[in-house]
Amino acid sequence: MIKLEIEALPENVAMARVVASSFITKFDPTVEQLTEFKTAVSEAVTNAIIHGYSDKRSGEFVTLTLSAKGREITAKIIDNGVGIEDVEAAKEPLFTTKPEMERSGLGFTVMESFMSKVEINSKKGEGTTITLVKELGEQQ
Amino acid sequence: MNIKINGKILIAAPTGEIDHHAAERFRAQIDSAFEKSSCRHIILDMKDVTFMDSSGIGMIIGRYKKAESGGGKLTLSNMSEAVTKLFNISGLAKIISRAENTQEAIIKLGGNIND
Ligand SMILES: Nc1ncnc2c1ncn2[C@@H]1O[C@H](COP(=O)(O)OP(=O)(O)OP(=O)(O)O)[C@@H](O)[C@H]1O
Ligand SMILES: [Mg+2]
Numbered sequence: 001m002i003k004l005e006i007e008a009l010p011e012n013v014a015m016a017r018v019v020a021s022s023f024i025t026k027f028d029p030t031v032e033q034l035t036e037f038k039t040a041v042s043e044a045v046t047n048a049i050i051h052g053y054s055d056k057r058s059g060e061f062v063t064l065t066l067s068a069k070g071r072e073i074t075a076k077i078i079d080n081g082v083g084i085e086d087v088e089a090a091k092e093p094l095f096t097t098k099p100e101m102e103r104s105g106l107g108f109t110v111m112e113s114f115m116s117k118v119e120i121n122s123k124k125g126e127g128t129t130i131t132l133v134k135e136l137g138e139q140q
Numbered sequence: 141m142n143i144k145i146n147g148k149i150l151i152a153a154p155t156g157e158i159d160h161h162a163a164e165r166f167r168a169q170i171d172s173a174f175e176k177s178s179c180r181h182i183i184l185d186m187k188d189v190t191f192m193d194s195s196g197i198g199m200i201i202g203r204y205k206k207a208e209s210g211g212g213k214l215t216l217s218n219m220s221e222a223v224t225k226l227f228n229i230s231g232l233a234k235i236i237s238r239a240e241n242t243q244e245a246i247i248k249l250g251g252n253i254n255d
Contacts, residue, residue, distance in 0.1 A: 017159075101198075110194050
C-alpha cells in the first residue's frame with residue numbers, strides 16, 4: 001500500500017495524479033483505464049482541497065492511499081474538512097455549492113462513470129472519505 | 141497557452157493539463173485577451189491538452205457563457221478521445237459546437253481561413 005500526505009493546495013493535485021498513475025501502471029491497465037483512474041483521483045483530491053478545506057489553506061492535508069487486491073485497484077481520498085451536508089444531493093449531476101467559482105457540479109458524475117465503484121463517507125464538521133475502486137479485469 | 145486572433149474570432153490553445161489550478165490561469169488569460177480584443181467568438185483549440193477533469197468542463201462552460209453574453213459563439217476543436225468522453229458525460233455535447241480541426245471551426249463561425 002502507498003500512503004501519501006498532500007498539502008491542500010491546488011498546485012498539488014498534479015502530483016496526486018502522477019502518483020496514482022504510476023501506481024496503477026504496474027498492473028498494465030489500458031490507456032483508457034489509466035486515464036479514467038487518474039481523472040477520478042483528480043476529481044476527489046480537488047474536491048477535498050476546494051470544498052473540504054475551502055480552497056488554498058496551507059497547513060491542511062489530504063491523504064491519498066493506493067492499494068491493490070489482485071487487479072482491483074483502490075484509491076482512498078481522505079480530508080478532515082467541512083464534510084458533506086447531503087451526500088445524495090452532492091452526487092446529483094450539476095449540483096455544486098460553488099457555482100461562482102465556475103464549478104459545473106460534475107465531479108461525482110465523472111467519478112461514477114469512470115470507476116467500478118465509488119463510496120462516499122462524510123460527516124459534517126469532521127471530513128470526507130472517498131473510496132474509488134477500479135476493476136481492471138483480465139490483462140490485455 | 142497560445143492565443144491568436146482571426147477577424148472576430150479569438151483562438152485560444154491551452155497547453156498541458158487542465159485541472160482546477162491550470163483552469164484558473166487559462167480562464168484569466170482567455171478573458172483578458174477577449175476583453176482587450178474586438179472578438180465576438182471563441183475557438184478553444186484542444187490539440188495540446190494532455191489531461192482534463194471537471195474543472196476543465198467548468199472553464200469551457202464559463203467561456204461559452206462569456207461569448208454568448210456578447211452575442212458570439214464558442215466552438216471546440218481538435219478534441220482527443222479522452223476529452224470527448226468527458227464532454228459526452230457532462231452533457232456539453234448538446235450545447236457546445238465542435239469541429240474536427242481549427243480551420244473547420246473558423247469556417248463554422250463565419251471566419252476566413254486565409255486570415
Ligand atoms: N471533500 C469534500 N468536502 C466537502 N464537500 C464536498 C467534498 N466533495 C464534494 N463536496 C460537495 O459536493 C458537491 C458536488 O461535488 P462535485 O465534484 O460533483 O461538483 P463540484 O466540485 O462542485 O464541481 P466540479 O467537480 O464539476 O468542478 C460540491 O459542490 C461540494 O458541495
Ligand atoms: Mg468537484
